[in-house]
Amino acid sequence: MGGSYVRAAGVSRLYVSGEESITALDDVSLEVSSGSVVAVTGPSGSGKSTLLHLIGAMDRADSGSIQVGETDVSGLTRKQQADYRRTVGFVFQRFHLLPALSVVDNVAVPLLPYRTAFDKRARALELLAAVGLEDRARSLPSRLSGGQQQRVAIARALINAPTLLLADEPTGNLDSDTGTQIIDLLLELRDSRGMTVLLATHDPQVAARCDRVVGLEDGRLTNDSLYAARGS
Numbered sequence: 450m451g452g453s454y455v456r457a458a459g460v461s462r463l464y465v466s467g468e469e470s471i472t473a474l475d476d477v478s479l480e481v482s483s484g485s486v487v488a489v490t491g492p493s494g495s496g497k498s499t500l501l502h503l504i505g506a507m508d509r510a511d512s513g514s515i516q517v518g519e520t521d522v523s524g525l526t527r528k529q530q531a532d533y534r535r536t537v538g539f540v541f542q543r544f545h546l547l548p549a550l551s552v553v554d555n556v557a558v559p560l561l562p563y564r565t566a567f568d569k570r571a572r573a574l575e576l577l578a579a580v581g582l583e584d585r586a587r588s589l590p591s592r593l594s595g596g597q598q599q600r601v602a603i604a605r606a607l608i609n610a611p612t613l614l615l616a617d618e619p620t621g622n623l624d625s626d627t628g629t630q631i632i633d634l635l636l637e638l639r640d641s642r643g644m645t646v647l648l649a650t651h652d653p654q655v656a657a658r659c660d661r662v663v664g665l666e667d668g669r670l671t672n673d674s675l676y677a678a679r680g681s
Contacts, residue, residue, distance in 0.1 A: 452612045452639075452645030452646075453612040453613045454482060454483040454516075454517075455479070455481035455516070455517050455647065456479075456480050456481075456517075457503075457513065458478050459476050459477075459513035460478070460503060460513035460515060461474055461475055461510065462508065462510050472668050474500060474503070475496075477668070478670075481661075482645075485645060486636060486645075486646040486648065486660045487661045488649075488662045489648065489663050489665060490649075490656050490665070491671070495667065495668070496668040498649060499668075500649070500665070503515060504517060504522065504615060505537050505615045506525060506530040506534055517533075517537075518613075520533055535609050537611050538609070538613065538614040538644070539616075539617075540602055540606050540619045541616075541619070542617060542619065542621035544598040546598055546605075548589065548591060551587050551588065551589060552582065552588050552590065553570060553587065554573075556576055557569045557608065559605065559609060560572075572608060573586075573608065576605075576607050577601075577604055579638070580601070580634060581634075582597060582601060595623050596630060596631060599620075599622075603619075603635070610642075611644060613647070614635070614639075614644050614646045614647070616635065616647070618649055619631055619635070619648065620632065620650065621651075621652075625654070628652070636658065646659075661673070661674065
């Protein structure tokens with residue numbers, strides 16, 4: 450299964466608080482090829498998270514259009530947004546694991562409200578194996594390291610077999626060695642599962658591992674660089 454391409458055209462997002470307005474994104478246009486890993490870089494407040502939230506239909510643009518595969522994201526109703534979000538994988542800086550549930554149940558959580566044609570627990574165990582944590586399935590999140598918790602969060606993001614994975618500062622709460630392992634894992638999963646990965650990061654070492662780096666500052670694109678070889 451190939452990853453989804455992403456096309457954003459003239460996307461702007463304005464937030465209003467009282468009498469103050471903040472332009473989070475200002476006329477951003479961007480195309481991401483199917484199956485590529487693209488880093489979105491920039492300082493805090495540059496619009497990285499906003500861009501990912503708009504592509505993931507967690508927020509709606511004020512103007513412009515966003516196309517993901519065959520889906521016109523900017524034209525979705527609220528119900529269609531919810532259905533679309535089930536086809537996208539999300540990974541965040543904070544792991545958002547449920548402390549009272551075991552690791553395997555945390556991975557299966559997105560499927561719990563729905564009937565499936567497959568065994569939910571079996572799929573969760575398969576994904577835990579894919580991220581190297583099959584032996585911790587019954588553990589509680591509190592018994593895991595930060596890197597292990599992020600691996601669980603990545604497994605959970607894959608539970609609906611997404612063609613697009615959005616990762617917002619996935620190494621932000623991890624030390625550099627553990628962060629490197631998480632990026633290794635995301636690249637391996639891209640190669641094995643054919644996903645498109647869009648990754649927001651402030652870490653230049655993380656960005657340099659990606660196929661392409663797009664810079665944002667004050668809500669506008671500032672640079673767009675292709676890397677000839679990952680890891681170079």
